[in-house]
Amino acid sequence: MDKILVIDDDMDMCNLLSRFLNKKGYEVATAPSGKKGLELLQSFNPDIVLSDYRLDDMNGNDLLMQIKAYNFSLPVIIITGYSDIKTAVEVLKNGATDYVTKPLFPDEILLTIKKTLERSGNPARPAAPVQDNNKPVRTSVSSGSQALHHDDYISGESQVFINIMEQIRRVAPTNYSIILYGESGSGKEVIAKEIHHQSKRSSKPFMAIDCGALSKELAGSELFGHEKGSFTGAINQKIGIFELANTGTVFLDEIGNLSYDIQVSLLRVIQERKMRRIGGTKDIDLDVRIIVASNEKLLDAAKKGKFREDLYHRFNEFSINVPPLRERKADILLFAKHFLQQANIELQKTIQGFTPQVEQIFVNYVWHGNLRELKNVIKRSALLTDGQLIDVISLPFEITNFQKLQFDEAVIPAAPMTPIDYAQPANTYSGAAPMHPAQPQPIYTTPKKIELHENSLREASLDAEYETILEALKKVNFNKSKAAKLLNIDRKTLYNKMRQFHEFNND
Known part of the structure; x- marks a missing residue:
């Protein structure tokens, strides 16, 4: 049980x-x-x-x-x-x-x-509070060379994605180390798998590990393994990710989170193609291709002293930028239909698609969680749908009312609450890949300046509050959580203040 x-x-x-x-x-x-x-x-x-x-x-x-x-x-x-x-x-x-x-x-x-x-797979668990010495972290092993994979969401039709696939086609047959840049949930690991599947190592292991989830104490053991008794809790010998992936590919996600000590050890692995388990005395020869991913530019991190610059240059033989889903609008409905097929299989349903209104909402919504958020929204909506089409009523409140709830993209609505396409006017989706700036600019409507009448203290107070809150929002690029923290208030209070300004402006 x-x-x-x-x-x-x-x-x-x-x-x-x-x-x-x-x-x-x-x-x-x-x-x-x-x-x-x-x-x-x-x-x-x-x-x-x-x-x-x-x-x-x-x-x-x-x-x-x-x-x-x-x-x-x-x-x-x-x-x-x-x-x-x-x-x-x-x-x-x-x-x-x-x-x-x-x-x-x-x-x-x-x-x-x-x-x-x-x-x-119900992995074996320790009987005392020590790490699992046998189970590698979030790993997968390739089983052969294929262009696209049923469970992966790598396919796309936008020009931006076509360009990525062309880069994959060129770099995959080489042994270049690769840096993948992109936000969390944008599909970096899937692209790393695709590079592996199109490489000469496709029949060899593909091992993935999320460096952002590793504590400083666990990182060395997970990457390089350890010998029995090498530290407190090391009750068995452990084989690390690099050794398990020998002759194949290692994917290190969120590489910028590794500590300085581990970065030094990793540099030696790359330079000498050898490694040693923690507590070990014998060098192990390695033949692995390394693909890393980061949500920030590693060169910028290096200049700030957060990442070794020599390690960055070792990795930077080739880099691919994976844009967020909001900059790949032509792919959204394609991904949505793919995730719906998966949900149908899981739930044993036969939902055929989405209503036009839902499709418009999907295209216009700002997907903070990228593909991962889209997938979970569709799984949840499919669960609540009994008919042949997913309708608006099955979507989460956050999706259908995002403009009311997210002041970091839309501080105060200028018109009745309808989804806003931040890169192009609403209702102009044509299936082609729109040109987006690298960082979409927030769209907001500034309420008119509150004019004082008969020295109204209330109006003067609102005016000052509005100016202060708006300046705070600008400083943090309209991120509501950061703005609330800067103002020393909670997010609910921030929402109420913005709503108050809007109502006062419309009186």
Whole structure:
């Protein structure tokens, strides 16, 4: 019987999930806090953890870090609000296996748990709080050369994507090291796999690891392995990613997160094509191709002292920029249909497509989570759809009302609330790849200056507040979370203030 640990400071939610999952054949333990949940990891030894992101004593990222220190391979599903989609992307980057959004739907929870357990294969877990010494981190092995793969979302029709495929075609047969630049969820790992599949190493291993989810203590062991007894908790010998990938390809995602010490060790591996396990005395010859990915320019990071410049130059034999989904609008519906096919298989449904209104919303929406967010939106919508087409009613509130909720793209609406295409006028989608600037400029309408009448103190106060908030938003490129922090208020207060300005302006 699979064991699930539920962590939530809402005991009603804990009890509800416990009863539901018990009926579905799972053994469930609940914890009302992150601290209690961490204590139960050793005694309960779960197969999977299901935790709310916002706990009284810690947030989801802090909890993830400590769970991964206990057992890196233990799957963790985070529960978050849909308005926190950026948070969901962040926890995935930090090592969460998946996330579900509130309000919770029983079928969605059950499907996510089943898929997570199937992917994890119920790996062996330690009996004490030490890392798993046998299971590599988020790895996959290639099985042959193919152009495109059923489970991957690499296909696209935009000119930008055609250019990427041409770059892949040229560089894949070489042994060049490659840097992939792009936002989280934009498909960098899939492109790395495609490079591997089109290379001469296609029949050899492809190993991927998310450096952003590695703690300083775990990174060396995961990359290079260790010998038994080399440090506290090293109860067995461990083979690292590089050794497992020998003769194949290693993909290091979020490479900029590696510590300075690990960067030094990595430089030696690249220069000498040799490595040594932690605590080992024997050099191991390596023949691997290295592909790395980053969401920031590594040369800029090097100039700031965050990344070794000599290591950057070793990697930078070739680079590919993977644009965010909002700059590949011609591909959005193609990806959406592909994800719908996958959802139909998972849910055993026969949904044919989307209504025209949904397609327009998809094209116009700003996909902060890129392909990963699009995929999850479609999975959720397919679950709630009983007919042949996904309609607006099945979409999350965050998607259909994004302009009202996201002041970092639209601070104050200038017209009735309809989706805005930030690169071109609405209703002009033609299927061709639009030309986008490297960094889309925020579109917002500035309310007219509040004029004072009879020395109204209220109006003067609103005027000053408006100017202060707008200046704060400009400083952080209209990121509402950062602006609220800068102003020392919470996001809800910021929303209320902006709404107040808008209503006052329309009086």
